[in-house]
Structure formats: structure tokens, C-alpha cells
Amino acid sequence: MDRILITGGGGFIGSHIARHFYSRGDFVRVVDVKFDDYIKEKYYNERLRLDLRVWENCLLATKGVDKVYNFAANMGGIGFITAVGADVMHDNVLINTYMIEAARQNKAERFLFSSSACIYPTFRQTSPDVTGLKEEDAYPADPDNFYGWEKLYTEKMLEAYQRDYGMNIRIVRYHNIYGPEGTYTGGREKSPAALCRKVAEASNPGTITIWGDGKQTRSYCYIDDCVKGTTLLMESDYDKPINIGSERLVTIDQLADIIIGISGKNITKTYDLSAPQGVRGRNADITLARKVLGWEPETSLEEGLAKTYKWIEMQCLHDNLGEEE
Amino acid sequence: MSQWSIAGKKVLVTGGAGFIGSHLVDELLRKDAQVRVVDDLSRGTIRNLEHCVDRIEFVRGDLTDKKTAEDLAKDCDVCFHLAAVVGGVKYMTSHPAEIYKTMLINYNTIEACRKMDVERFLYTSSACTYPVNLQADVTQPPLREDDVLKCGAMPDSDYGWVKLLGEIQCQAYHEAYGMKTVIVRPFNPYGPRECFDPEHSHVIPALIRKAVLRENPFCVWGDGGQTRAFTYVTDLIEGLILAIEKAPYADPINLGESKDTSIRELAKLILKLTGYNTSIVWDKTKPQGVRARKSDMTKAYTILGWEPKVSLKEGLMKTVDWFIKNEATQLRSLC
Numbered sequence: 001m002d003r004i005l006i007t008g009g010g011g012f013i014g015s016h017i018a019r020h021f022y023s024r025g026d027f028v029r030v031v032d033v034k035f036d037d038y039i040k041e042k043y044y045n046e047r048l049r050l051d052l053r054v055w056e057n058c059l060l061a062t063k064g065v066d067k068v069y070n071f072a073a074n075m076g077g078i079g080f081i082t083a084v085g086a087d088v089m090h091d092n093v094l095i096n097t098y099m100i101e102a103a104r105q106n107k108a109e110r111f112l113f114s115s116s117a118c119i120y121p122t123f124r125q126t127s128p129d130v131t132g133l134k135e136e137d138a139y140p141a142d143p144d145n146f147y148g149w150e151k152l153y154t155e156k157m158l159e160a161y162q163r164d165y166g167m168n169i170r171i172v173r174y175h176n177i178y179g180p181e182g183t184y185t186g187g188r189e190k191s192p193a194a195l196c197r198k199v200a201e202a203s204n205p206g207t208i209t210i211w212g213d214g215k216q217t218r219s220y221c222y223i224d225d226c227v228k229g230t231t232l233l234m235e236s237d238y239d240k241p242i243n244i245g246s247e248r249l250v251t252i253d254q255l256a257d258i259i260i261g262i263s264g265k266n267i268t269k270t271y272d273l274s275a276p277q278g279v280r281g282r283n284a285d286i287t288l289a290r291k292v293l294g295w296e297p298e299t300s301l302e303e304g305l306a307k308t309y310k311w312i313e314m315q316c317l318h319d320n321l322g323e324e325e
Numbered sequence: 326m327s328q329w330s331i332a333g334k335k336v337l338v339t340g341g342a343g344f345i346g347s348h349l350v351d352e353l354l355r356k357d358a359q360v361r362v363v364d365d366l367s368r369g370t371i372r373n374l375e376h377c378v379d380r381i382e383f384v385r386g387d388l389t390d391k392k393t394a395e396d397l398a399k400d401c402d403v404c405f406h407l408a409a410v411v412g413g414v415k416y417m418t419s420h421p422a423e424i425y426k427t428m429l430i431n432y433n434t435i436e437a438c439r440k441m442d443v444e445r446f447l448y449t450s451s452a453c454t455y456p457v458n459l460q461a462d463v464t465q466p467p468l469r470e471d472d473v474l475k476c477g478a479m480p481d482s483d484y485g486w487v488k489l490l491g492e493i494q495c496q497a498y499h500e501a502y503g504m505k506t507v508i509v510r511p512f513n514p515y516g517p518r519e520c521f522d523p524e525h526s527h528v529i530p531a532l533i534r535k536a537v538l539r540e541n542p543f544c545v546w547g548d549g550g551q552t553r554a555f556t557y558v559t560d561l562i563e564g565l566i567l568a569i570e571k572a573p574y575a576d577p578i579n580l581g582e583s584k585d586t587s588i589r590e591l592a593k594l595i596l597k598l599t600g601y602n603t604s605i606v607w608d609k610t611k612p613q614g615v616r617a618r619k620s621d622m623t624k625a626y627t628i629l630g631w632e633p634k635v636s637l638k639e640g641l642m643k644t645v646d647w648f649i650k651n652e653a654t655q656l657r658s659l660c
Contacts, residue, residue: 086501140477146497153490157425164422
């Protein structure tokens, strides 16, 4: 049995990983400033509400654990990280700088950091028809936004901790993870959840608005696949950054069409060209994950979106009922 | 409208007991600014401020603490943010993780200044932010400010990465809050009060120390062919003040010489100035940093009207004199 700390355990990826270990019988401590509580069953042994921008709280959180999954971050979808770039960067630098040092002082055996596809250089993502980003493409560095700069910076800091103190570091670069039981409203949601919500809330026949011209591309990875890849990485000996994502590139338009198809509604799309849309195209290359982890995503986009849509549709229904009561 | 000027302003200098900081304090006092200094004295020393300590407010404090940063920023008009975990090439390559603590200092300081409505904030970045591949041989052109990001960032050291993220932070604050942030990139500053101890010293103090103390053999790191653009400290200080007066747009400006000097020339000059007649032993096993580094001065000249005034020979003489008067006796007794 491992003693596992999951920071950001009240959020999307953190709560799913926590549930995985809790159901396996490990001791799971989740720490967060906010708990979404989308997962209805109990998924942790210990739950601490702590602000990890405070050093003493990081010391408290890392006490007596073997493995640290550091998912805590101020983050959100493209609209959010564009609007409040300075805050996001500030908060995340504090959390990460304190967490790694606290994990070191409390002698945690392994430390996993959730990095992001946002660290990759803008100049490699200027066309919708992009080739997949390989791990070594990160340098020379030119992230598209402040969020990406901070993630990249923390990767460098962790490399230094590894070299200086011989700490066991794992760095996972997530590429657009989506799924049920995650943020779907309020401004921090990502594109798949946002589109599911827009479609679920639209009347039939109805209209939804897409950010940008719909031709920007991304690849999306389902949460169950992400959990599997992440835990395999932690257990492996691979100590350099690695992509966890999907290689199936779709346009935002295609993504919306799949969701509309799932809903069975008759929906027209309009485009908001003034809305933020991020880099023009982004795809993952997961050759390395296949090689060193024997991992690749198993859930198709259609299958994953069907589960996601179903959950978000139910949430919206509840939200509306709540309002009427 | 008259030009914004530092005169009469209340100024916070972080790292103000250090080498650059203490020279800045001298100049600020000459310009009739009110000066508050914060330093944790981990590398800076109160001796650097002895001559003016009754004319400034000195606080021994640790900027990794948020509250300290806020208390200090309160009521200030201007902040020169110089505090950082720094050292020479030896320290940098052996203590990478330690250097990342500088980020906490940077964030606490800029955030405190934002909260306390400090009018202008100057961040001292570094020539270490430039990509390795543009510093690979001596024939490459001087480094232009936009070279840092033009083809993607690739500093050669952890220190360079830390400094770069501090710049990005200043840009984020400028964009998000309209904060008047200034970014300067000093190139190899040197002069009196620089750190001469063997653990932390940069190349000039290291060689002066070895020459004055008549170290035998006289070892120099690398093969002597690597080059740097050395900037005398008073020239740098002039640049810092001009930058905060004229360029608060989060747009980086080089403060450095466009003329570079090889380590071989430098070592010979130091031997000559210290009257040490010996041969140089090149230690090629030691770290030597990037191969060549010099500054394009166009932006500093056009925007600030800045150019260095003190020649390398003159600057070295002053530095040697200071070292002999202030440090040599003490170090000799330690040996």
C-alpha cells in the first residue's frame, strides 16, 4: 500500500486519479482549495482544504507520504488563461516552488508534475495541419501564453532538483484531457466541456457559438486513458517529460459536429472571431509513451464525448431544476 | 509636462547591500532620492553601505516572505529589484535548484509593489537569458534584445532560465495591470565591492584575487579564447537610472559593452596591473560558460542615450585598488 498525496484532488484529473488509487486500496490524501464534488462516492481517505500558495500548507500536505501527484494549479480554458495570465503564473510559481521543496524536505519518494502541451513553441503550431509535437520540440522555447511559460519553468526547476538532490521526478505533458466529472461551466472549462454544455443548453432546433473560425485544430484524450498513462508513468523509471494525449487531430468544428450528433439536436453553428482561440493547431506525438510505457489511448473520441455529453447534459438539467425550485 | 525623474522619489532597492545595489544607493542619494534598502545579507554586506547608513533606511529582511515584501513596498514610489540568488559560473553549475528560489523573491516583490501601487518597477535581468547557439563563437554579431525569443528561448544555465521567467513576469504584470515595469539586461558588470570569495566570485574578481595574492600557479578556467563584454559598475548604474526614467514598458534593454574582451587579454591585463610576472596555466577541465558574449548597444543608445564611459583598463585599476585596500589583507590572513 502506498501513501499518496494528490494536490488539486478536488479538481478534474486529480479526483479521477485519487479515485483510481482509493479503489485499489492505497492511502489517498487529497488537498485542494476547492472541491468540485462531481464524484459522488468517497474517493479519498483524507481530505484537506489548504491553499498551497502558502509554504506551511505545503509542508503539512506532504507530511508522511511516499508519492506526490502535484496537480494543484490555477488554470482554466483558453479564455481564462488569456484573461488572467499574470495571476495564473503567480499562483502556479508559488505552488510548484513550495511543493517540490516541501516534498524534498519531507522525503517523498516520487514527485509527479502535471505539465502541459502549452509549453510547446508557438512557431511549431501556426497551421491547423500540424505534425504531432515530440517531447524534444519544447526547445528552443516559445510558449504561446504565460501559463505555458510557468509550466516550462517548473519543468526546468524539477530537472534541477533531480540533478541536485537526486529526487525521483516524473513530468507529464497533458494534451487536452476531457471527460465527465470535470469543470463544465463558470469560465474555467475547456473546449470539449464548453461545447457539450452549449449543445446541452441549446434549444432544438437551436444555435451555438464557436470561439474562433472553427478551423483551429487540437487532439483530445479521454480521462480514463489519462489516468492509466499517468499511473504507468509514475511506476516507470522514465524521468524526463513525456506526452500523454491523443494523435487524432480534429478541428473545433469537427469536435462540435460530433457532440451535436450525440445530442441528436438540430443545431446551427455561429462563429465568434473576436474570442480567444490559442495556437492555430496542436497535435501530440505519443511515440515515446508507446515505447517507454506501452501506453496509448483506447477510448475513441466519439465514445469519450458520448460519456462526457451524457454527464454534462445531466448536470445542466440539475442546474436548471435547481434554479426553478 | 516635465519628464519623470528619480529626484525626490521614495525608492526601494532590493539587494541594496550587494555589489550593484550599494553603488545604486550611492547614486540615488546623489540624486536626492529617499532610499530604503532591503537585503538578507546572505551575500551583500553592511560594509558596502557603512558610509551612508545614516542617510538611508536599512532593513534586514528575507523577500521569500510575502509579508516582508509588502511591508517594504508600502509608501514607495519606485522599486529597483536587484535581489537574487547569484554567483559565478562555479556556483551556478553546482547549485541549480537553489537558484530557483529567486523566483519566489521575484514574485513576492513584484506582487507587493503592485498591491502597494508602486509607480515604477525595475527588474534586473541578465545577459544570461540569451540563447546558447548565438554565443557559440567569437565571430557572431552582438546580441540584440529580441534575440532572446526570436527563435525560441535557450539560455545556457538555470540562472538564465530564472532571469528569463522574471522578464516574462514583468511583461505579464505590464499587460494585466498596466504596471510600469522596466527590464534591463546587464552584461558582466564588475567593479569595487564585488564578491571576491572563491566560492561565488565572477571571473574578474577571481583573477584579481589570484593575482594580488600571487597564487602560483596562476590558473585561469577555460582556454582563454572565450570572450565577454565587461561593464564597469558606475556605467551600469547610470543605465539603470536612465532606464527607469525613460523606458517603463516591459521591453528589455541591454546594458553592456559592444566590444568584447577575451579571457586571455583580461588575464594578461590583470597580471600587468597587479605587477605579477608569471605565466598563465589554462585549466580546460573547469566550466567556462558560453563561448562569446557581447551586447548590441543600439537600443540603449537610442532610447536612453546611454553608452559606457569607463574603459576596461581604468575600471580594472579601480577594482584592483579597492580590493587591495579592503579585502586583500583579510583574505591573506585566511590563507
